[in-house]
Each structure stands twice: as C-alpha cells, then as structure tokens.
Amino acid sequence: MKQLNRSFFNYFLSFVIFTFTIASCTKSKDEETNTTYTKETPDLTKLPFGGKGIYKILNRKAGDASPDLLSLWLCGLPADGAGADNAADWTNPDGTWDYTKKPQVEGNVIWVSEFKITLDGNGNRILTGNGLPNHPTGVFPIVQGSTAWDYDKNPNVISAQPLSFTIPAIPTEAETKSCVGFGPAGYSLTGSAIYHGASTLGTDAAAHEMLDRFGGHTDGTERYHYHYPTQDHQDHIHKHSSGHSALMGYMLDGFGIYGPYGEKGELLKSADLDECHGHKHPVMWDGKMVDIYHYHWTYDFPYNIGCYKGTPQ
Ligand SMILES: [Zn+2]
Ligand SMILES: [Zn+2]
Numbered sequence: 001m002k003q004l005n006r007s008f009f010n011y012f013l014s015f016v017i018f019t020f021t022i023a024s025c026t027k028s029k030d031e032e033t034n035t036t037y038t039k040e041t042p043d044l045t046k047l048p049f050g051g052k053g054i055y056k057i058l059n060r061k062a063g064d065a066s067p068d069l070l071s072l073w074l075c076g077l078p079a080d081g082a083g084a085d086n087a088a089d090w091t092n093p094d095g096t097w098d099y100t101k102k103p104q105v106e107g108n109v110i111w112v113s114e115f116k117i118t119l120d121g122n123g124n125r126i127l128t129g130n131g132l133p134n135h136p137t138g139v140f141p142i143v144q145g146s147t148a149w150d151y152d153k154n155p156n157v158i159s160a161q162p163l164s165f166t167i168p169a170i171p172t173e174a175e176t177k178s179c180v181g182f183g184p185a186g187y188s189l190t191g192s193a194i195y196h197g198a199s200t201l202g203t204d205a206a207a208h209e210m211l212d213r214f215g216g217h218t219d220g221t222e223r224y225h226y227h228y229p230t231q232d233h234q235d236h237i238h239k240h241s242s243g244h245s246a247l248m249g250y251m252l253d254g255f256g257i258y259g260p261y262g263e264k265g266e267l268l269k270s271a272d273l274d275e276c277h278g279h280k281h282p283v284m285w286d287g288k289m290v291d292i293y294h295y296h297w298t299y300d301f302p303y304n305i306g307c308y309k310g311t312p313q
Pocket of ligand 2: 244262263279281283294296
C-alpha cells in the first residue's frame with residue numbers, strides 16, 4: 001500500500017510538472033509571436049562547399065591576415081595532409097553538395113566513455129575524460145569493401161585520448177580574434193573532440209570525408225571527433241523542441257557552442273553569424289540566463305567555428 005501511494009504520488013507529480021511545462025511554453029510563445037509555432041527543418045540537399053566562392057578556407061600562414069564572414073580562418077595547413085577528396089557523386093550541377101546522397105560509415109561500436117565537467121570555484125571550468133564518445137560510432141578503420149570505403153580509405157582506429165583541459169568558466173572576448181589550428185577546437189558534451197570544418201588537405205571535411213551518423217570519424221591521432229552536427233548528435237545531447245538550441249559543447253576559448261536554432265527557434269545559417277561563427281545574446285549558461293558570446297553549429301560551412309572570439313587555451 002505504501003508503495004502504491006508513492007507511485008501514485010510520483011505519477012501525479014510528473015503529471016503536474018508536465019502540464020505546467022506545456023502550458024507555460026504555449027503561453028510565452030503566444031505572447032511573443034502571436035503565431036502558431038512550426039519548427040523549421042533544414043534542407044540538406046543543397047549545401048555550399050567550404051573553400052569555394054564566398055565560403056572561404058583562409059590560411060594565416062599563407063598570408064590571410066584576418067577572418068571573414070562565412071569562412072574558416074586556419075592558422076596553417078599540415079605539410080602531410082591526407083584524406084578523401086572525391087565528392088563528385090553527391091555534388092549538384094549548381095556546385096552545391098547533397099548531404100542526403102553522401103554515404104555514411106555504418107556500424108554501432110559501443111565505447112566506455114569517461115567525461116566530467118567541473119567548476120572549480122576559482123573561475124575555471126575543468127574538462128577531464130578519455131575522449132571516447134558516450135554514444136555508438138561507426139566501424140573504424142572504414143571496412144574494406146563498404147560503400148564508405150569506396151570514397152575514403154581512412155585506415156585509423158579510435159582509441160582513448162586522455163584529456164584534462166582548463167578553460168575560463170565565464171570567458172571574455174579577446175581584443176583580437178585567433179585563427180584555428182588542427183586538432184581539437186573544442187569538446188562536445190558527448191566527451192569527444194570537435195574539429196573545425198577543414199580536412200588536412202584544406203578542403204571541406206564534412207563534404208568530402210566519410211563520417212558516421214553522429215557526424216564523426218577518426219584520424220591519424222586515433223581521436224574520434226566531429227565535423228558535422230547530425231540530427232543524431234544533436235538529439236543525443238538534447239532533443240530540440242522549440243526556442244534556442246541547448247548547449248552542445250565548449251570551444252577552446254571557453255565559449256559554448258549550441259545547436260543550430262536561434263533565439264526565436266529559427267534555423268540559423270552561417271550568414272546569420274559573425275566571422276567566428278557566433279553571436280551574443282542571453283543564453284542558458286550554468287543554469288542561468290547570461291548575455292554572453294557563443295558559437296552555433298550550423299548545417300552549412302564552416303559548421304562550427306570560424307575563428308576564436310576569445311583566447312584559446
Ligand atoms: Zn576529421
Ligand atoms: Zn544564439
């Protein structure tokens with residue numbers, strides 16, 4: 001009997017909370033827009049290639065002295081770049097690319113992920129872990145004879161990569177912006193690294209390289225990392241229903257990176273953001289609304305970061 005009462009109480013409480021949540025959401029939406037909310041879904045069939053036209057891959061070492069809108073500002077390119085470079089089968093006649101036609105690295109490999117984010121009370125956020133994601137990945141090295149292997153012979157495995165990383169809990173914008181180097185540009189809340197949008201060949205990584213359904217793959221460092229904000233990656237962290245996207249990770253300067261939806265629940269494109277691929281407005285930050293700069297993942301190039309607005313650690 002005692003058990004029954006308790007279950008009933010829990011059920012009742014959930015019902016009350018659920019009802020309240022629905023009601024408050026609906027109300028605030030009506031007041032704000034006075035329209036019926038319909039969620040925008042992305043068109044993934046016509047995406048711009050990074051490195052072509054206005055979507056530039058800039059290289060500071062090669063003389064590009066500053067970042068630019070819609071672009072990725074790299075610090076330099078490695079001399080020994082390798083990777084897939086044939087995107088012909090999912091390139092449209094107008095020169096855009098079709099995500100829905102691009103093969104994926106299949107599989108469901110389970111990892112034992114360790115990842116912890118703590119605030120030390122002295123202004124620091126400390127990220128520790130083993131770099132492995134808390135979701136399944138595709139099979140790497142890419143399986144010989146698979147469709148993905150036809151395009152990308154990525155021979156690398158995924159292995160644990162201990163990380164211990166300290167960033168400011170409340171980062172500030174630097175006087176000058178910084179270029180983005182190869183390797184981790186940030187960490188996803190899944191426990192794995194976020195890489196910028198270029199391959200070591202200096203092309204658009206998401207458009208050319210074979211990724212799994214979470215938008216990730218591995219490289220010569222054996223580190224699993226993301227290049228694309230797939231629905232699976234987003235939903236795994238926080239399923240979006242309305243309004244601004246939830247936090248998806250932290251970049252090396254300490255600023256957060258959120259999913260692709262803006263303040264009014266609109267789907268953001270790179271054109272809506274500044275040259276570092278972010279903007280400033282109040283967002284949920286450690287449990288409260290704070291007016292702070294932040295990055296967004298978008299479905300179009302450069303996908304995550306264009307340059308560092310703060311000081312990369
Ligand atoms: Zn990569
Ligand atoms: Zn925002």
